[in-house]
Amino acid sequence: MSIQAINVRNQFRGKIKAIIDGPVVSxxxxxxxxxxxxxxxxxxxxxxxxxxxxxxxxALVKATEVSIAKI
Structure with missing residues (x-):
């Protein structure tokens, strides 16, 4: 299967630098x-x-909310 189109606008092409393995999530x-x-x-x-x-x-990023905090 190959993706022909996707609605996620925030796309970041890159290379995996590190993987931290866990028993359930990584x-x-x-x-x-x-x-x-x-x-x-x-x-x-x-x-x-x-x-x-x-x-x-x-890396495809889709969020329903992005918060901003003033520092």
Whole structure:
């Protein structure tokens, strides 16, 4: 299966820099031109997708709310 189109507008192409494996969920750090994007996904998905350090990926970000705090 290949994706022909997607409605997520915030897309960051990059390479996996680090994977912190957990028993149920894992953290994936993706190095992008905009900086590091971290995703928390199931460890099963990490294995099913064959993700490893150096893999080229696209981080897709879709949020229903983005909060801003003044500092």
């Amino acid at each position: 953290e994936i750090d993706v190095e992008t031109p905009a900086g590091i994007v971290t995703s928390v996904i199931t460890t099963r998905s990490v294995k099913d997708l064959g993700l490893q350090i150096g893999s080229e990926v696209v």
